[in-house]
Each structure stands twice: as structure tokens, then as C-alpha cells.
Amino acid sequence: MKKNQEIKKSLAEILELPKDIVLDIPKITMVGNLQLYIENHKGILEYSNTRIRINTKSGVLRVIGKNLLLKSIVVEEMVIVGEIHQVEFTD
Amino acid sequence: MLVLAIWNYFRGYVIIKIEGLALEKFINMCIARGIYLWDIRRINYTTLEAKVGIQGFKILRKLTRRAGCKVYISKKNGYPFWFSKMKKRKMLLMGAFFSFILLMVISSFVFKVDIVGNEMVSDEEIITILEDSGLRPGSNRYFINIREIENNLLVQIHELAWVGIELKGINAKVEIVEKTPSPQRISKDIPCDVVARKEGVIERVIARNGDALVEKGDIVSEGDLLITGIIERPKMETPLYVHAYGEVYARTYYEHNKSMDLVKVHKEKTGEMFTRTIVKIGDMEIALSRGDHPYEVYILEKTSKKPIQWRNKGLPVEIITEEYYQAIEREEELDLEKTKGMLHEEMLEEILQQIPKDLEISNSKTSFLVKGNLLKGNVIIEVVEDIAQQKQLQVEKLQFEED
Numbered sequence: 479m480k481k482n483q484e485i486k487k488s489l490a491e492i493l494e495l496p497k498d499i500v501l502d503i504p505k506i507t508m509v510g511n512l513q514l515y516i517e518n519h520k521g522i523l524e525y526s527n528t529r530i531r532i533n534t535k536s537g538v539l540r541v542i543g544k545n546l547l548l549k550s551i552v553v554e555e556m557v558i559v560g561e562i563h564q565v566e567f568t569d
Numbered sequence: 570m571l572v573l574a575i576w577n578y579f580r581g582y583v584i585i586k587i588e589g590l591a592l593e594k595f596i597n598m599c600i601a602r603g604i605y606l607w608d609i610r611r612i613n614y615t616t617l618e619a620k621v622g623i624q625g626f627k628i629l630r631k632l633t634r635r636a637g638c639k640v641y642i643s644k645k646n647g648y649p650f651w652f653s654k655m656k657k658r659k660m661l662l663m664g665a666f667f668s669f670i671l672l673m674v675i676s677s678f679v680f681k682v683d684i685v686g687n688e689m690v691s692d693e694e695i696i697t698i699l700e701d702s703g704l705r706p707g708s709n710r711y712f713i714n715i716r717e718i719e720n721n722l723l724v725q726i727h728e729l730a731w732v733g734i735e736l737k738g739i740n741a742k743v744e745i746v747e748k749t750p751s752p753q754r755i756s757k758d759i760p761c762d763v764v765a766r767k768e769g770v771i772e773r774v775i776a777r778n779g780d781a782l783v784e785k786g787d788i789v790s791e792g793d794l795l796i797t798g799i800i801e802r803p804k805m806e807t808p809l810y811v812h813a814y815g816e817v818y819a820r821t822y823y824e825h826n827k828s829m830d831l832v833k834v835h836k837e838k839t840g841e842m843f844t845r846t847i848v849k850i851g852d853m854e855i856a857l858s859r860g861d862h863p864y865e866v867y868i869l870e871k872t873s874k875k876p877i878q879w880r881n882k883g884l885p886v887e888i889i890t891e892e893y894y895q896a897i898e899r900e901e902e903l904d905l906e907k908t909k910g911m912l913h914e915e916m917l918e919e920i921l922q923q924i925p926k927d928l929e930i931s932n933s934k935t936s937f938l939v940k941g942n943l944l945k946g947n948v949i950i951e952v953v954e955d956i957a958q959q960k961q962l963q964v965e966k967l968q969f970e971e972d
Contacts, residue, residue, distance in 0.1 A: 521600065524593055525593050526614075547608065548609035548610075550607040551600060552603075553600050553603065
């Protein structure tokens, strides 16, 4: 499995393919500290006003902030708004 | 995002409260089933608030038991809910509809007739003719032929030069222009006198017909007989009545007084300032800043802005900014000669408006008087003008006709 991943990664680099599609890892976009846009998530693990944990292929993404709100959520993507302080990957 | 909000409104959505322990699991299940949830908000540890579409909500209810949660609807929102509510209240809709129709119907009637511009012709006379033609408070605007009424008025009242009727909402405005009466002309075969139109000192009398009664140097006042139309000679038994006419030139005087302050008060800004903002909607003024200015002496500068203007039309909204600057009064004495010059010019300008333009000014006199801080000026202008005016002989006319 690990080897498979390595091959895919090098293949993506050689062919200059977008890594988020080839490797099925999340693509995260932030607008200032107001909005966080996550594509390719694998569901939420924890949700509160101050902390959101999201499952992704690259590990668990933890968002810490104030007044967090799940603006919208569908299979592929989700939008979080609020005052975002920290975004980090934890294993 | 506004488009999305409008779309959601038309599709209809509910705000739900989800209670349970494994709420994240519930959300994940919703996503997997393709239920679109938005504005998800954590209220407390066991409660979640979210918005969901009507279709989504139907599927969601089946999921609740499996996720071990309870779902309550806290609010129904959107057009489908509003519509079904309205369906039950048909009379409300009917009432709204009928009140609208009633408003339209009533506003098509004329409630008030205003007559503007008449001086000689009385309001009553015009109103009677208007009523006969069909324009009265209570008549419907769609059954009034404005052109016809205008013509009617012009035909029936000869003193009118122009009539314009304007229907503005429920008000009818009748604008009237009267004919300016032409100066009374006395035909040549009717005997008359020549009298003075105004007072003056006679300069020259040219009696083309009739006997001159005044000569150079005589002082006449308004209405005095200048040239008589009754000619009596010692040898004649009955006097001869003629149509007297001629020119009588007299020196007439125009006088004008004006005063001016010799001390001018200057206001100087100290630098202190107070700003007030006022929003004006139509005739209503709303002050946005509180309080009044704290200065005794101040200079006020007003600026107004009208947002969205297009060809002089726009929103009846005006934003007025008033800036009060604190000021100190400083007195300054003006130069006497300069002030005299200014006052003289101003007085001349004002007096020349009273004097007919074709007259020649023969003499003018200006005098000044200083009284305390006040400079008083007086200007007298002397002109030579024709003061002759014909006046019909009333009593004698009858005798003349009998002859």
C-alpha cells in the first residue's frame, strides 16, 4: 500500500498531474482567517464552536477557532466559516 | 450567496434541531445519503442546529433512529410553506386584492380642483364653467376630456388667454393666464380732455388739438387738467367739444433712500468644529448626530449629497452635512468714501429699475448723511417725460350725441 502511494506520487510529479486528484488527498483553501474550504474530505469526527476535526486521507485535520460554523457540507467538499486560529494535521 | 438564498427560499427549507450524542456520525450519514445540510451550528454538547431542504428532511427522518438522535423542526421557512399558509387564509388574499383595486379606483377620481393664475376673473365663475364641463371634485379622470374643457373655458370667458388643466394624482390643477388689458384707447370722434398721469413740473406743452391750460413752470399733480377738450370762444354761444390730444412734457422726480452700516462685523474661525449629519427623505429630516452645536457665534457650512441621480430625477433622499465652526466676531470700520461710492452705485441700480428705459435723465442729486454707525443715502433723479393721458368727457359726451 505504501509503495503504491509512492509510485502514484512520483507519477504525478512526472506527468504534472494535480496531486489532490491522483493521490486522493484534501485540497484546503483559506480566505484570510474567515473561511476554510476543504475538498476531498472523508467525514467529520468532531464538531463544536471552537474545534472541528475532519478526517482526510492525509490524516486528521484539526481546525481551532472561535464561532465556527459549517456553512455547507456535501460529499466532496465543506465550507467552514468563523474566526480561524489554527489549522493542523494530526495523526 | 444571495442567489443561493433566494433559491433556497423558493425550494423551501426547515431549520431543525438535532439532539443526540453521536452528532458527527449523523452528519456523516447525511452526507453519504446526499442530503444537503447547511449553516450547521453547535448549540451545546448534545444539540445541533442546521438547515435542510424539504426533500432532504423527508429522507433525514428515517436516518434519525439509526443514528440515535432526535430531530425537531424549529422553523419552517420558504415559499412553499408560505403558500400553503395562504391557501388556508383565502379571505386575507381576497382582502389584499380588493383593497388594491379599491385604491386604484378611488385614486382615479378628482378630489380637489385648484385654480391658479386668475386675478380679474373670479374663482366661482371658473368653477361653475368647470362643473358644467364635467370637472368637479368627484369626477373620474378617465371620463374627463381635458382639451374640451380647456376650449370651453376659453370660449365662455373672454378674458382668458390660455388655460391648462393638469391632472396630478387626485388633484386637478387649472392654470389660467389672463389677457393683459390693452390701454384704453379713445376713438378720434369722441371728445376728451388730457390730464396729468403723474405729478411734475411742466416743461413743454404741445397741444395738437384743444386748448392748453398749463404752461412751462406750472406744477401739476396727478389728475390735473392739462389740455381741455371744451373750446369756448367769446363769440361762440355753445362750447365746442373736441378730441383733445397732444404731448405734455414735464420734469418728474424719482427718489430712493437706502442706508448702510459703516461698521462691518467679521467672523473668524477659531478652529473648533462641530459636525451634524442629517438624512432627508422627502420632507422628513432625520438627524443622525445627537445634540446641538455648543457655540454662540458660528459659521455654518452646509453640504448636501444626493445619492443616485439621473437626469435630475432620483431617490428623494438627501444627505446633509452641517459643519458648525466656532467663530469670533471682529468689528472693522469701513472707509467712508468707499462706502459712499458703493451705496451710490447700489441706489442708482435700484432706482433705474423704476424709471422707464427710454427716458433721458436730465439731472440727478445724491446726498449722504452719517448718523452714528449708519450711512444714509438719498438720490433724486429728474427726468423729462410725457405725462399726457386722455380722459373721456363723460357729461359732455351725452350733450354732444344729442347735438
